[in-house]
Amino acid sequence: MKAETIAIRIADFLKDYPPFKFLQKDDLVDLASGGRVKFHEADEIIFSQGHPRNQFIHVVQQGRVKILESTPKGEKLIDLRGRGDLLGLQGVFNEDPYVHTGQTEMETILYALPRKKFTDLIDQSVEARRYLAAYFSLNPAYHWSEHGDGSTSVKGSDHPITLRKGGLLEVGPPQSIAKDHLVTATADCSIREIAGMLRSKRIDCVAIVDKNGHPLGKVTDAVLRDRIAEGASLGGTAADWMQHSLGTAPPEDSTGQLLLKLAQGERQFLLVTENGGTDSRVVGIVSERNLFLQYGRFPTVVGEAIAYAPDIRTLRTLRDRMESLILEFIENRGTLKWLMEMTGVLNRKMTQRIIELAQQEMHSAGMTPPELDFTWLMMGSGGRDELLIRSAVYHALVYADPDKSQVESAELYFNEMAKRVSNGLRQCGFHESVQGVLAKNPGWCLPLSAMKERFRKFIEEPSSTHVYSARDAFDFRSLTTDCPIATALRNTIRETIGANPNFIRYMASDSLLNQPPRTIFQGYVVDNMGIQREELALKFHALLPLVDVGRVLALESEDLDTTTTWQRLERAAENLRNSDPATADVLHEAAEAFLVAQYARISRGLRAGTDGAVIRASDLDAETRALLVTAFRAILNTLEWMASRYGLTLRS
Amino acid sequence: MIWPWKQPRHPQARAYKQCQRKAPGRRDIAENIRFIVLDAETSGFDRAKDRMLSLATMRIEDLELHLSDMNSWLIYQADAGLTEAVNVHGILPSETADGESEQAVMAALLPILGNAPVVGHHIGFDADMIDQAFRRHFGIRFRNCLVDTAELAMRELDAFARTGYANQRPPTLEDLCSHLEISMVDRHTAAGDTFTTAQVFLTLCARIQKRLKRDLQLRDLS
Structure with missing residues (x-):
């Protein structure tokens, strides 16, 4: 009709x-x-x-x-x-x-x-x-789907991270690969039998298990080779030959998590066991090699190459390679958290390697290191594991307090080292922070007691010490996980904040300085005055406010170990979940908003070859636009909550 | 009192005539009035000889256009000749063979019209055609109050205001649409023109209401 x-x-x-x-x-x-x-x-x-x-x-x-x-x-x-x-x-x-x-x-x-x-x-x-969800909230069930709500919603990124681009073969989920490559033997097997298994099954590693199937150790190609080279006789049983140090993982680990474990532990193999520990049955084995078969291109390979890079120039090309990997992986929104963590691991490895190279150079130049512990602190986005794009780095060097006799020589040595490492990082393409929070600058390469004093001053006299320009220093992370120097510094900060509660309010008021725009309309960014701009300053108007809020909340709760912004916000949300569920929701949304803005920044910035701090609003696709607009609202809600919590006013 | 022998025989026609007595008054608020937007395509422009080939109506209530309530008919005209109008609407007389008889369409139109004011672009011509069809089939007159969007536009929009010259032509639907930035759909089909006319009418209503700064009444429109 x-x-x-x-x-x-x-x-x-x-x-x-x-x-x-x-x-x-x-x-x-x-x-x-x-x-x-x-x-x-x-x-x-x-x-x-x-x-x-x-x-x-x-x-x-x-x-x-x-x-x-x-x-x-x-x-x-x-x-x-x-x-x-x-x-x-x-x-x-x-x-x-x-x-x-x-x-x-x-x-x-x-x-x-x-x-x-x-x-x-x-x-x-x-x-x-999925599209509409962006209008209502940044509900992770739709956009970052990790666990979802069990509904039939989009599960696209719920899989083990799919890194198919450039992959050689698609062999299925990691668990089935793990199973395919598992060969076990008992400890009383002769070593000849084990070698036979390695050869006939074309594998690199045999898992040695007890009668219950629980792992005891492993015998690898490399073990055989090394022991024979050392002159071991070709006899005995698996028990005599096996290595006892084992990396294990639970069967539900995604490929991404397995990769992280391989990279972090510098292991070649992970045993997949029923409960993820050594006290349950072995169900599979994962190695770089067999995962490589699945995905082809590989962050761990980069990690290993970083650890053995002979010079800064090589490191520089490796960092480029890392970036191209990030570009590939970031096509899937769901990978962002993993990607931030992975890049964090690699960035630390890279810094570690630059330090080693600097020490070698100094050694050949005849400078002897003082016998003092030291730690390199990554600060700012590096410390927060948010340094996916080569934006500004912040760092510091802290060393153990020297004896009176050593003071000058230690200062000389560590200042020289800090200078060399800072330069190395710069040569790898990282910008230096304009605020000058760099180990090569005086004030950021100090013995522990002086650094403690420095932070104490920041907290006691925030305005005269200009803590605002050094606030990124509070997001520090050492290159290794258990670092006594970093722990000592954290304790000092905790104590000083406890004695100076005003500091939190001071930082809170600074966190309100940057506000998000109101919306993106037909390719233009509209601010609260209704003024339209073509450019969207993602860094200043979306990321910085959240980073600042996250820091304040972490400092207030004295949780200095969590440095990642989305985790800080998420943790604050969890702390309030029972007492103040409405605020918990606001902060949860803020965490999601951070990921949305970070994703937009990284994906746009890497593609455009910029640091992504400012992007063109008209380049955004509909989904990202909708997500960002919702994110802006979430950020504004967060800032409003901050203002009311600390009795401040939000400029409008 | 209407004498029974003066009543039309057709029940729809009788009901139509009945309800004309309760037609909306000139001071009734437009928002409370049901309007019918109407457009007819004809075999030509001679009111005496030419016939309707298609007809469409849409309902406006609460000054909202109700898409759910749209009617359109193709009308079978056995003796309609081929005239220049065919070039406009593209309906060949042979095609109307698929259509319904004029009487059936008019019988269906009667209850839709009821006593509602009828809106159209150059509605006078359409009204004449319908009037003749009503007389032919039911022996009644077409009595609804008319609202002409061309007239309204000349009164309301400076661009089309009367110049006082006799040779001034009232604006076409195209003129209005381009002036009001309304996109036209299916020009020269009864359904498309009805939809476009309805949008023009709603636009004009909003403008008049804004100028008057009070609720719009029927007298402001006709």
């Missing part, structure tokens, strides 16, 4: 815009034919905050609509909606009253579509749901 033609035209219009583009054309025609067309003059209210919703959802056919939030201080611009955008979505699935007010900014034609039919259709489309 001809009457349908109009509905078809409207469906044609809708299908260019998400989430409608994920729906079937027939369904859209059906949806449109139950709808209405409404015309609004400029400055008309379409719906009002707090009012019950009618049975429609609105789509802008033409014109522009402001989304406003009424606050005691007046109306606040939340978002702008234009052609093809949906209105009044928040709370649509729960029949909640309107969360915001919608007001036309110019003459506007709206399509009102039946709400029930709309939500039913959305429910049937995974993609549409």
Whole structure:
């Protein structure tokens, strides 16, 4: 019947815009034919905050609509909606009253579509749901899916991380590979039999197990070779030959987690056991080699190459290789957390190697190292494991307090070393922090007691010491996990903060300096004054506020070991989960917002060959745009909560 | 009192005539009035000889266009000749063979119209065609109040204001759409033109209401 033609035209219009583009054309025609067309003059209210919703959802056919939030201080611009955008979505699935007010900014034609039919259709489309989820929250079940909520939502990134690009073979999930390569023997097997197994099965490692199948040790190709080279006689049993040091992993580990364990422990093999420990049955074995067969390109390979790099130039090319790997992996949003951790491991390895190289150089130059422990502290984004892009680095060198006789020689030596390592990092393509928080600068290469004093001063007199420009120093992380010097420094900081609670409020007030924009509309960034810009300063307006808030919360809870921003926020959320669930939600969203903004920064920055601090809003795809706009809201909510918590005011 | 022998025989026509007595008043608020937007394609522009080939209506209530309530018909006209109008709407007389009889379409139209004000672009011509069809089939007149979007636009939009010259032509639907930045769909089909006219009407209503700074009444429109 001809009457349908109009509905078809409207469906044609809708299908260019998400989430409608994920729906079937027939369904859209059906949806449109139950709808209405409404015309609004400029400055008309379409719906009002707090009012019950009618049975429609609105789509802008033409014109522009402001989304406003009424606050005691007046109306606040939340978002702008234009052609093809949906209105009044928040709370649509729960029949909640309107969360915001919608007001036309110019003459506007709206399509009102039946709400029930709309939500039913959305429910049937995974993609549409996923898209819409970005409007409501940064719900990890949709975007970062790790555990999800068990619903049939998108599970795309729930798999073991898929690093297929450049992969040689797709052999299935890691567990089946692990099983395929497992060969076990008991401890009383003769070594000749073991060698036979290694040869006939074309493997590198035999797991030695007890009668219950629990792991005892392993015999590898390399062990045989080394022991024979050392002159061992070719007799005895597996028990005489096996290595006892074992890396184990539970069967549910994803490939990404296995990679991390291999890289962190510098192991070639991991035994997969039923409970992940050494007191349960061995069910598989994972090696770099057999994972390599699955994925081809490999961060651990880079890690190993870093550890043996002969010079800075080699390190520099390795860092380039790392970056190209990051670019490949980051295609999948779900990999970001893993990628941050992995890059952290590699960055530390690289710094470690630069230190070794510097020490070798100094040794050949005839400088003898003082017999003092020292630690290199990565600060700023490096310390927070957020240094995926070669942006500015912050670092410091701290060494154990020398004897009186040693003071000068130690200072000389470590200053020289700090200078060489700083230069090495710079040669590897890392920018240096403009605030000068660099080990080569005076004040950042100190004996422990002086460094403690330095931090004490920061905390006791934050304003005269300009702690704001050195705040990244509080996010320090040493290259090794159990570092007594770093622990001692942390204890001092904890004690001093305990005695100077005002410091937290001081830092909190500084964390409110940068605010997110309100929205991205038709390729322009709109700030709270309604001013539009083409460029989006992701670093200053999205990441920094969250980094600062995360730091304040970590310092306040005296949790100095957690340095990663999203974990700091997540932890603060967990601490409040029972006492103040609303705030916990705000902080949880903030953690997700950080990941969204970080993802946008890294993926845009790496592709554009910049540090991603500023990106062009018009380059964003619809999903990222929607996620960012929601992230901006989450950041603003977080800052508002910070302001009220510390009795501060948020500049508006 | 209407004498029984003066009543039309057709039940729909009788009901139509009945409800005309309760038609909306001139001071009724537009938002409370049901409007019917209508467009007809005809075999030509001669009111006496030419016939309707297709017809479409849409309903506006609460000053919202209801997409769910749209009707369109192709009308079978046995004796309609081939005229220049065919070049406009592209409906060949032979094609109307798939259509319904004029009487059936008019019988269906009667309850839809009821006493609602009828909106159209150059609605006077369409109204004449319908009036003649009503007389032919039911012996009644087409009595609904008319709202002409061309007239409204000349009154409301400076761009089309009367110049006082006799040779001024009222704006076409295209003129209005490009001025109001409304995208046209399916031009010169009854359904498409009805939809476009409805959007023009709603736009004009909003403008008039804004100028008047009070609720829009029927008298402001006709």
